[in-house]
Amino acid sequence: MDPRALAALIRQSALAHLADMSPSPELSEDDIALERPKNRDHGDWATSIALKLAKVVGSNPRDLATAIADNLLDHEGIAAAEVAGPGFINISLDAGSAGELVRTIVQAGDTYGSSSDMAGQVINVEFVSANPTGPLHIGHTRWAALGDSLVRVLRAAGASVTSEFYINDQGVQMDKFGLSVVAAAEGKPAPEDGYQGEYISDLARRVLEMVPDLLEMPESARIETARDRAYELQLADITASLSRFNVRFDVWFSERTLHTPGKSGESLIDESVERLRAGGHVFDDEGAVWVRTTDFGDDKDRVIRRANGAYTYFAADAAYYLSKSDRGFWKKIYLLGADHHGYIHRLKALAGAAGDDPEVNVEILIGQLVSINGAKLSKRAGNIIELDDLQTWLGTDALRYSLARYPADSPLTLDSDILTKRSNDNPVFYVQYAHARTHQVARNAAAAGVTTDTFEPSTLTHETESALIASLGDFPRVVAQSAELREPHRVARYLEEVAGVYHRWYDACRVSPQGDNPIEPVHGTRLWLNDATGHVLRNGLSMLGVSAPERM
RNA sequence: GCCCUCGUAGCUCAGCGGAUAGAGCAGAAGACUUCUAAUCUUUUGGCCGCAGGUUCGAUUCCUGCCGAGGGCGCCA
Structure with missing residues (x-):
């Protein structure tokens, strides 16, 4: 007998006892709250159902528990059902009945543990989503481990899940990245606010191998070429790092595709602003275009298009959100670091403005930061701890497991001495x-x-x-x-x-x-x-x- | 100032309203002629940050305070 069958049996016994009540109480198997007691003397399984029901039906919990327990004892496979404490029912199964589960497990094999509880739920899980301007660091590592495990667990529960990496491959950071690579290729120091570290000169060298005449190009072409080639290489490095870490994404979503004009001459961002406007959530003020996100619980309205005509980052967020909806995802889960929690309100507001229910269609999991004792900062990438270094040092298994065994919202300090112990x-x-x-x-x-x-x-x-x-x-x-x-x-x-x-x-x-x-x-x-x-x-x-x- | 997360054993942390608050490590004492001792057994150790509230019952839910970390932009 497995726990679900037992829960069904308890429910049946409880309802049998309460049958003459009017109205008879609602009772689902989830209400049974079957749990395994810490203390072996309390049997194989325990349920607090009598305590919960007593409140509803207005009777003494112990009397109710006794009645349910007596009823349970009449069933095949129940060796003991005793009332304990304020009204718990401690249940022991007879060995034969309990042991049948073993056969079930072996026959189910790889599928044991999976269920269809979440069947029909179409979910998008977005995580990591790092700028492709450098190697992944320890923070990304936590989201990679957690996100990938979450995807696998959701699938095991029967959900239809797509894992997605949003590539921030457009904007100021990318331009700085390009300038930094060009500077390195030219043998000049990194520009102010540019990217630093040996990996930049490595990228520059690799770009020069691909494009030997890079330095002969006119400046704008040179920067653009360096940027795009280095981006290609860096993204491939990130993909390879994640793959070695057993993390794979179904979709790599490029922010650029949101900016690129389509057949109509309009980009997805243009269209999304119009869609939000059509929904009545957009207004103009002082030359800028705003989304009235305060209608949906945001603490201030957000500019989507600046007075100078340029879109804000929020515009890309909006277009991206609509893309997820258009692609049929009922629920969008975002894993974000604590340093991004300011996004919660605006993302939820965005969902509301897009006609979704922010409480249902959007879920944002905020993770606390992680640190590790004894790690060395990356020589290659400067002032960060790199995923690749961590992995080489500790191994994929130890790293993934130790990151996955803590809830995302607990601040975490890993101990490298323990992780390397066998x-x-x-x-x-x-x-x-x-x-x-x-x-x-x-x-x-x-x-x-x-x-x-x-x-x-x-x-x-x-x-x-x-x-x-x-x-x-x-x-x-x-x-x-x-x-x-x-x-x-x-x-x-x-x-x-x-x-x-x-x-x-x-x-x-x-x-x-x-x-x-x-x-x-x-x-x-x-x-x-x-x-x-x-x-x-x-x-x-x-x-x-x-x-x-x-x-x- | 406002917002988010966290505060549980010496350490790292579990515990989505239930029984005497748990695990591993660290400390103490044991078990290998034995299917792998990378294991197992026993044991020491707690104002669950503080103060109220809701409840038959609060580590868990609510409020305030204290402490730690993070966030607030016509930046990306």
Whole structure:
């Protein structure tokens, strides 16, 4: 019996008891609030449903709990249902019924943990979105790890997700970038406010290889050529860095495409201003064009087109937002650093002005900054800590895992000493080792002649076995909840728990018989449990973009 | 000044209203003739920043204060 089936059963029992009430209370399976108690004495599962219902139906929680518990006991597979504390119901499943879950997991394989809870939701997740004017730094690294994991978790929950990188390849920063590369190519110092660091001279050298006559070109062509070639190279570097980091984007959206005039002679930005105007959210004042974002909760109206005729950055934001809507995304999720939280109001306002519901169609996840002890600033790129350096230093697995195991809104200081340790201190190794151990156990079982031909779940009676089974049963709910709350760190924390329970089980229960002892049904059955654990660990690690080695 | 996030064990952090607030590390004591000891067992350690409020019940929700970080533009 898996948790969902149990929740359905509890619901049924509660409703049976309350059937003669009028009106009979609404009760969904989500209301059951099934949880696994920390304390083993409290059974395999516990529910506070009686406490919640007592308020609604106006009866004593303990009496209500007793009635529901009695009803539950009549059902197959329930070994115990006891009322405890103010009205909790502690439930124990009988071993056979609980163990059936193991077969379900193994048969589901790679798909165990996935669900269709979010089926039909078409979601765009935008993250990283760095200027293509230099290498990615530690801040981008956090959003890359978190964003990619979030995308994977949402997909596992059944949503249809597109990951997107918005390339700020237009504007003043790009021009500065071009000037900086030209200066380096000419052997001159970087311009005021320009980009510095060895990577700029590297780019200049590479551009000169591609365009040997660069320095003979007229100035404007020279700057433009240098800018665009260096941009190409830098973007390719960023893509390669992310790819090594196991992060891939479905869409690389160039800001330039918003500025480029289309067939009608109008750019997408021109069109979007007109669309907002048609919606009645635009006004003119002192020669500038404004969007009345205060109608949608912004603290001030925003200029979209300056008095000098130039569009503001907000104009590109607007066009970009409309593009996402036009491309059919029902929900737009943005991952932004804390230094961008000022965007929240205007993005929401933009959604409102575009005719969307800001509370439904836009979600902005603000992440706090991350730092790391012991990291060296990049020599190549100047005063930053580079993703590439971090990755070479710590490895993709340790870096991705340790960034994904904390909620985005907690300020984070990573400890490089721990991340480079290959022991219990380092959670990623703890989890990966547990996975490798499931494979080692399976190899040993094969050598000892233990097979999965026998499966007798009623033999899984050890307390570590019921704990492990219950833990494995939690996986789909953890994934669904992580997706719902946009908190992939819950998957990581869960995997650590599974790994711990598995290690304790391993310590207590043998899959291969010791010495010359005969092979019994329990051994084959435990091999099933072992394999089921391997599936859960592998599936979970995969959602975090972390490898699941079969040997370590 | 206004806005956002955070404040939980010595450290790094979990805990979307529930039972005695948890994990890892650090400190103390143990377990390898054993399917991998990269593991496991036991143990020390808390005015959950402070003060109110809502609730049968608050670390969790609300308000104020204190502390840390970040943000406010016809910049991008």
